[in-house]
Amino acid sequence: MLLSLALFAQSEPAIDKEKLFDLYQSQKYGEAAVYLKSVYGDDVNDFKIITQIGYCYLMNGDNAEAEKFYIRAYQQQPQNLPVLFSIARLNSKRGNVEKAKFYYGEIVKIDSNNFSVYKLLAGLYNSNKDSTKLIYLLKASKINPQEGDVAYDLADVYMKFQDREKAYQVLNVAIAADTGNIVLQKAILPVANFLKKYHEVIISGEKILLADADPNVIKDVAKAYYYLKNYQKAINLFKLLELSNMQNETTLYLTALCYRGIKNYPLATTYTKRTIDEGISTNTAEYYALLGLVYSESDKVSQANAAYKKGLEYKATPNIYYHLAVLYDTKLKQMKNARKYYNLYLKSKPNAKDNKEEIAFVKSRIEQIKSTD
Incomplete structure (x- = not known):
């Protein structure tokens, strides 16, 4: 041995x-x-x-x-x-x-009581509407309800399932365990607003804003002031969003309502119009231009005409003027309208380099139409 x-x-x-x-x-x-x-x-x-x-x-x-x-x-x-x-x-x-x-x-x-594995498993599911993700987050939360990451993710899932009361409770437990966690404090603000805990949103949100002018926090606090009918404070905060170019359709709409609330009707009108503009996609005109082109190519002339003109209501673009002119010229044989839109195309200042051929054609065609008048 x-x-x-x-x-x-x-x-x-x-x-x-x-x-x-x-x-x-x-x-x-x-x-x-x-x-x-x-x-x-x-x-x-x-x-x-x-x-x-x-x-x-x-x-x-x-x-x-x-x-x-x-x-x-x-x-x-x-x-x-x-x-x-x-x-x-x-x-x-x-x-x-x-x-x-x-x-x-x-x-x-x-x-079966391993907190980390449930947290990691939940992270493998991308959709917050996946019930399996909810199951794993619930298991992790049951083992350690004070852990911030799981609380945040679980609350987010609850929000997707429209269960805001549970989202609020989950976040509250984690915040109580870690009062300095700003991420959780920010996450609870929109939930608290929905649950009409407006004073809580203002107190917590104002403290956060002293150190961090987060646009989302500004928006949440402004909403709370609006719901409490403190319109001027809400306006002041919504203005901060505008200074940072962070306004959106919702914030402009609420600003309009605030101005209406303090009977400043001129500014209420201005912000209502801005809300309408914000709610319209910058690409809407081009979408109608494409729709008109498809109709035109499939010989649906009246639908093409309507689509192009609808696009002009959103934005007068050289592209729409050009296609509308061609439609009147080649399909509808209405030379007066064709010349009108050819001229509008040139006045809209299309890119000289990118549209060199189209510009030359339009100028030539205008002269040809003139000669037949």
């Missing part, structure tokens, strides 16, 4: 621990992996060595090689939690979501 032990000791590979330590210290993990393989060989079966090589490849960013070694470790010890976590994370990083779900699922079978 002593002879066998001596022979075994002689056959053990000699690892230079100092060299390996230096490679780790200098974060040369790729070189460390190559060194370990040179010592132990590619067919090493020792579980600790396999996972060590896998870890080196993982830290070096070589995820494909790292997975190969972790899979070998998994085949030896299929219930080893660190190995399962490593394989799952590797697959998640590489976009192999279904594989990641499988390995995280294996962890759940072993440890």
Whole structure:
């Protein structure tokens, strides 16, 4: 037996621990992996060595090689939690979501109270309307309801399911545990507004704004002032959004209502018009131009004419004037209207370089139509 032990000791590979330590210290993990393989060989079966090589490849960013070694470790010890976590994370990083779900699922079978695995599983579901994501977030929240990230994500899912009361409760618990968490404090403001907790929104939101002029917070606090009929304060905050060019259809609409509330009808009119303009897409005219072109090409002349003119109601573009002129010229044979829109096309100042051929054609066509008058 002593002879066998001596022979075994002689056959053990000699690892230079100092060299390996230096490679780790200098974060040369790729070189460390190559060194370990040179010592132990590619067919090493020792579980600790396999996972060590896998870890080196993982830290070096070589995820494909790292997975190969972790899979070998998994085949030896299929219930080893660190190995399962490593394989799952590797697959998640590489976009192999279904594989990641499988390995995280294996962890759940072993440890059904593992907070981290439920949190990671929930993160694999992109849609907040996915009921499976809600299940995993609920499990994670049950284990640790004070954890901020899970509380935020769970509240977001509740909001998508229109369950704002639960979203508010979840966020409140996490905020109570971490009163300095500004992310959670910001997240609860729109929920509290919906639940008509306007004073709470103002108190919390004003404190946040002292340190961070977040446009979303400004909007939430302004809304709270509006709902409490403190119109001037609401207007002041909505104006801040305009200074940062962060206004939108909703904020302009509420500003119009505020001015109406203080009987400033001229500005109420101005902001109502701005709301209408904001609600219209900048591309609407081009969409109608495309619709008109499709109608024209399919010989639906009256529909094409109507589509082009509808587009002009949103924005008078050279493109629409050109196609409308061509429609009157070639399809409707109404030369007076054709010349009118050809002239409007030129007056709308189309890009001289990009529309060189069209401009030349329009000028030529105007002269031809004149000669036939």
